[in-house]
Amino acid sequence: MSIEIQDVHKSFGNLEVVKGVTMTVEKGEVVSVIGGSGSGKSTLLMCINGLEPINSGRILVDGTDVHARGTDLNKLRRKIGIVFQQWNAFPHLTVLENVMLAPRKVLGKSKAEAEAIAVQKLSHVGLGEKLKVYPSKLSGGQQQRMAIARALAMSPDYMLFDEVTSALDPQLVGEVLDTMRLLSSEGMTMIVVTHEIAFAREVSDRVAFFHKGRIHEIGPPAQVIGAPQQPETVAFLKSVL
Amino acid sequence: MFETSFSLNDLWFMLKGAGVTLTVTFWAVLGGSLLGVAFGLMRAVSPWWVNAPIGFVLDIFRSVPLLIQLVLANAFKSIIGLKWDPFTVGCVVLAVYTAAYCTEIVRAGVLAVPATTRRAARSLGLSWTQDLTSIVFPIALRVALPSWIGLTLGVMKDTAMVWWIGIVELLRSSQVIVTRIHEPLFVLSIAGLIYFLMSFPIARLGARLEKRWREND
Numbered sequence: 289m290s291i292e293i294q295d296v297h298k299s300f301g302n303l304e305v306v307k308g309v310t311m312t313v314e315k316g317e318v319v320s321v322i323g324g325s326g327s328g329k330s331t332l333l334m335c336i337n338g339l340e341p342i343n344s345g346r347i348l349v350d351g352t353d354v355h356a357r358g359t360d361l362n363k364l365r366r367k368i369g370i371v372f373q374q375w376n377a378f379p380h381l382t383v384l385e386n387v388m389l390a391p392r393k394v395l396g397k398s399k400a401e402a403e404a405i406a407v408q409k410l411s412h413v414g415l416g417e418k419l420k421v422y423p424s425k426l427s428g429g430q431q432q433r434m435a436i437a438r439a440l441a442m443s444p445d446y447m448l449f450d451e452v453t454s455a456l457d458p459q460l461v462g463e464v465l466d467t468m469r470l471l472s473s474e475g476m477t478m479i480v481v482t483h484e485i486a487f488a489r490e491v492s493d494r495v496a497f498f499h500k501g502r503i504h505e506i507g508p509p510a511q512v513i514g515a516p517q518q519p520e521t522v523a524f525l526k527s528v529l
Numbered sequence: 530m531f532e533t534s535f536s537l538n539d540l541w542f543m544l545k546g547a548g549v550t551l552t553v554t555f556w557a558v559l560g561g562s563l564l565g566v567a568f569g570l571m572r573a574v575s576p577w578w579v580n581a582p583i584g585f586v587l588d589i590f591r592s593v594p595l596l597i598q599l600v601l602a603n604a605f606k607s608i609i610g611l612k613w614d615p616f617t618v619g620c621v622v623l624a625v626y627t628a629a630y631c632t633e634i635v636r637a638g639v640l641a642v643p644a645t646t647r648r649a650a651r652s653l654g655l656s657w658t659q660d661l662t663s664i665v666f667p668i669a670l671r672v673a674l675p676s677w678i679g680l681t682l683g684v685m686k687d688t689a690m691v692w693w694i695g696i697v698e699l700l701r702s703s704q705v706i707v708t709r710i711h712e713p714l715f716v717l718s719i720a721g722l723i724y725f726l727m728s729f730p731i732a733r734l735g736a737r738l739e740k741r742w743r744e745n746d
Contacts, residue, residue, distance in 0.1 A: 339648060365654040376649035380667045380742075390653035393663060435649070442653060 289315035289350055291336060291446060291479070296345035298331055305331050307501035308345070313479055315445070318472045320488035320509075321481045323498030324524060329481045330373075332498075333448045336479070337361075337368040349446070366394060369439030370448040373455050375431040377423030383410065384419040387438045395442065402441075409437040413467050429460030433467050440471075447471065449480045485528055489513045497521045535715065539706045543716075546702030547723050553619055553698065554685045560624030561684070562677070565631020570661075572632060573639035583632075590629035596690050598622050603694040619691035627684050634676045638669030671742045678735035682728050699723060 291313040298306035306328040313319050321329045334340035336347055338354045338361040347354040352364060378386050387406035391397040397405065410416055413433040415426075423431055432452055439447060449468065453461040465487050472478060472491045482488055488495055488509060495512040497505040499520045505512050516522050532538075568587065572580050590598065602622045606613050613621075642665050650660040692701040703720040707713045 337652060339652060362651075362654050362656050365652060368652075370652045372645065372649060372652075374645050376643075376646045378646065378650070378664055378668075380671065389663060390655060393659050394654040438653065 289445070290348075291477075292346075292348040293332070293336070294346040294348070296332065296335060296347060297343045298328070298335055298340065299343050304343075305501055306335070306342075309501070309503055310345075311496060311503060311506060313446075313477065315477050316475050317493045318476075318478045318480065318491050320492040320495045321479065321498055322483070322485060322488055322495060322513075322524070324527075327498040328501040329498045330450050333370065333450050333479065333481055336448060337365050337370055339370075362394070366442050367445040368448060369442060369444035369446065370450065371432070371435050371439055371452050373451040375428070375435040375452075375455075377426075377431050377434060379423055381422075382419065383415060383421050383423060383426070383434050386423065386434060387441045390438065391441050405441050406437070409440045410434070412440070412470075413437045414463070427460060428456045429463045432456065432460075432464050436464075436467055436471075446477045446479070449478065449482065451481050451483065453482070453484060483528060485513060485525065497524065499524070533710055535706070535710060535712065539710075539716075540719070542706065543699060543702050543720065543723065546697055546699040547727065549696065549698040550685065550688050550700075550724075551727060553616070553623060553688045553691060553696070554681070556620040557623035557627050557684050557688065558681050560620070561627025561631050564624065564628035566635050568628065568632040569635025570639060572636045587629040587632050590626055595622075595626055595687055596693060598626065599690055599694050615691070615694045615696050618694060619688075619696050623684060623688060623691070626687070627680065630680050631677065634673045634680065635669070637676075638673030639665055641672045642668045674735060674738060674742075678731060681731055685728060685731075686724065 293309055293311050293313075296306055296309045297304065305326070309328070309332060311319075321332070323329050331340060335342050336349070336354065338359070342355050349364060349368065352359060354361070354364060378389065381389065384403065384406050387410055388399075388402040391402040391405050392399065407416070407419065410419060413436055415430060415433055415437065418426060418430065418434075423434065426434065436452075452468075453464050456464065461484070465484065468478070468480065468487075469491055480488065480492070490509075492509050494506060495509045496503050497512055497516070497518070497520070505516060505518045505521045511517075512521065513525065516525060568583055572583055575583075599619065599622050603615065603618050606618055646668070647660055647664060650664045651657075655663065688698055689700040691698060692704075697705070699720055703716050707716045710716070
């Protein structure tokens with residue numbers, strides 16, 4: 289049980305943004321990905337659940353080749369939850385309906401089952417009081433927690449977080465990070481692309497530093513953040529801390 | 530002798546005309562909206578080489594005056610030997626005309642749904658079709674509704690032109706009465722009032738839906 293990324297290259301037109309990335313994330317692990325803007329870290333996340341095609345290399349999720357022709361991506365995505373920088377609430381559905389949608393449509397759950405799951409997940413992220421509200425009435429932090437609950441409702445084996453606090457007002461960042469802390473303490477396998485270095489240091493088993501489409505340094509947070517070996521890592525950490 | 534003042538019979542005659550106006554409007558809007566949704570969706574998701582020809586053909590129907598389309602279509606159906614009555618011709622021409630406008634309304638609505646929202650839906654495992662029916666259509670509907678209501682009201686008034694191919698709808702029936710009693714201002718005021726009474730509920734319904742949705746969004 290793992291996500292294996294093997295020498296993945298990804299270009300947009302002539303611009304190569306991921307230039308040969310190899311790493312493995314084992315079940316139960318929390319791996320944070322840090323690095324400057326445009327270093328390819330968000331793109332890599334999109335490639336993991338097949339939202340973006342890759343140019344070469346392979347990504348295996350529990351042994352399934354994500355980008356192989358015969359792979360049923362809709363099925364594969366059930367076990368990979370992803371939360372984006374923009375929370376992307378479905379504006380025409382209530383908070384409860386937002387979370388119920390995928391279990392009903394994709395997993396074929398009954399209304400009652402889906403509702404039970406949704407209520408449980410929403411309570412888990414602290415939104416048990418907001419079930420009947422429309423997303424527009426929520427703060428950014430609440431909407432982002434709803435997005436997390438929406439992904440969790442599919443009972444994924446892996447959770448990918450793409451700079452989920454970057455678009456939030458500073459005072460709302462904490463509540464979202466708390467929710468992610470909770471997940472990591474429950475043993476959820478997570479790949480967290482983030483600019484929150486302190487958070488990465490605290491919750492991660494390993495930290496990967498991306499620079500210009502490559503992993504420059506990967507290892508335990510105490511090493512990559514505490515005692516970085518590469519000059520690029522040192523320079524990056526200096527700029528964000 | 531001729532009756533020279535406005536009678537209840539005249540009002541009844543106009544109301545029957547209004548019934549024809551409503552019926553033509555109904556078929557034109559129904560057919561035009563179905564076609565419009567199909568073409569609009571096609572235009573929103575297709576590559577340019579599918580998109581451009583559809584756009585070009587629909588532009589013709591948007592650019593040529595409706596009256597000319599009606600008369601030409603009516604003549605053309607006789608030439609190719611179609612046994613359509615004028616009512617059918619009127620409905621079909623108006624439906625195509627409506628579809629041409631509706632296509633752009635639908636296309637704009639679909640394109641207004643953020644790509645990131647659709648991506649989030651797909652990331653949850655929803656298929657392309659499920660994304661379309663559960664996410665894109667409901668959001669696009671909210672965007673497109675005001676324009677669609679406007680189109681419907683416009684088409685209802687444009688139905689007056691089917692008079693030219695021999696259909697007695699509200700305006701034609703009014704004209705018949707005007708010819709007889711020579712009270713154009715009075716008769717046209719009644720016709721105007723009837724048009725208003727037919728349009729008003731549709732406009733109100735649109736406004737109510739809009740308000741309800743705005744409270745949520």
